[in-house]
Amino acid sequence: MPAPGADWPEGVARIVLSEVDSTSAEAARRAPEQATWILAHRQTAARGRRGRAWDCPIGNFAASLVWRPGDGPAAMALRSFVAALALRDALRGLGVTGLSLKWPNDVLLRERKLAGILLESPAPGLLILGIGVNLVHAPDPATLEARAVPPVSLPEVGGPTIAPEAFLDALAPAFAAREAQFRAAGFPAIRADWMADAARLGEEITARLPGETVTGRFADVDGEGCLILVTANGPRRIAAADIFFAEAPCS
Numbered sequence: 001m002p003a004p005g006a007d008w009p010e011g012v013a014r015i016v017l018s019e020v021d022s023t024s025a026e027a028a029r030r031a032p033e034q035a036t037w038i039l040a041h042r043q044t045a046a047r048g049r050r051g052r053a054w055d056c057p058i059g060n061f062a063a064s065l066v067w068r069p070g071d072g073p074a075a076m077a078l079r080s081f082v083a084a085l086a087l088r089d090a091l092r093g094l095g096v097t098g099l100s101l102k103w104p105n106d107v108l109l110r111e112r113k114l115a116g117i118l119l120e121s122p123a124p125g126l127l128i129l130g131i132g133v134n135l136v137h138a139p140d141p142a143t144l145e146a147r148a149v150p151p152v153s154l155p156e157v158g159g160p161t162i163a164p165e166a167f168l169d170a171l172a173p174a175f176a177a178r179e180a181q182f183r184a185a186g187f188p189a190i191r192a193d194w195m196a197d198a199a200r201l202g203e204e205i206t207a208r209l210p211g212e213t214v215t216g217r218f219a220d221v222d223g224e225g226c227l228i229l230v231t232a233n234g235p236r237r238i239a240a241a242d243i244f245f246a247e248a249p250c251s
C-alpha cells in the first residue's frame with residue numbers, strides 16, 4: 001500500500017481497498033478503536049443520503065472516516081459541517097475554485113453538486129463520515145430525482161486532475177484541522193466559516209420534509225445546525241430536509 005502523504009494526521013490509520021461494497025459499510029463492520037480513513041477505488045453498493053444509491057465509477061473519490069469523537073449525538077451531527085468545510089478546504093488547496101456549501105452537507109462547484117457527505121452512527125459513540133467526490137465523472141442528471149441540484153465533475157469545468165489517493169492525502173489533514181477548530185472553539189467558529197460560503201443565502205429555497213414541503217427565504221443556520229427559513233407564515237426551523245433551489249444554475 002502506498003505511504004500516506006507527508007501531512008497525514010498523526011494517530012489516524014489509512015486503509016486503501018481496490019473494491020468494497022461501501023466504504024461506510026466496511027467502516028461499520030471494522031468499527032476500529034483508532035480513527036481510520038477507508039478509501040475504495042470501486043464501490044459496488046455505495047449509498048447516499050436517505051437510502052439513495054450513489055454512483056461511484058473508478059476515478060471518483062469514495063472514502064469514509066470512522067472514529068469515536070467522545071461526545072454526544074448533537075455534537076456528532078455537527079460533524080457534517082466540519083466535514084463540508086474540510087472538503088471545501090482540501091479542494092481549494094488543490095486549485096478548485098467556484099465552490100460553495102449547500103445545507104446540510106453538499107459541496108457545490110458553480111452551484112452544481114460536486115461532493116456529498118453521509119453521516120452515520122451505527123453504534124453508540126461511533127461516527128462514520130462517508131464522502132464521495134466527482135473527481136472524474138458526474139451521474140447522468142436523468143438518473144436523479146426531479147429538481148435535484150444538477151451534478152458536476154471536475155473535468156466538466158476544466159478543473160484539475162486529482163487522483164483519489166492524492167485527494168485523501170489532502171482531505172485527511174484538512175479534516176483534522178477543522179476537527180481541531182471544532183474542539184477548540186466549538187460550533188460558532190465552524191458555523192461562521194460555513195455561512196461565508198453558503199449557497200443561496202438570502203434567496204428562496206424549498207425544503208422537502210417528511211409529509212411537507214416548505215418554501216421560504218434561506219435566512220440562517222442556527223447554533224445547532226438547523227436551517228432557518230422565513231416563510232409566508234413566519235420563520236421555520238428545520239433540522240433535516242432535502243433542499244431544492246428555485247431555478248437551475250446557468251451553465
Ligand SMILES: O=C(O)CCCC[C@@H]1SC[C@@H]2NC(=O)N[C@@H]21
Pocket residue numbers: 021022023024025043045046047048049050052054056061062063064106115116117118130131132133
Ligand atoms: O447522498 C449524498 O450526497 C451522500 C453521498 C455519500 C457517498 C459516499 S461514497 C463513500 C461513502 N460510502 C458510501 O457508501 N457512501 C459514502
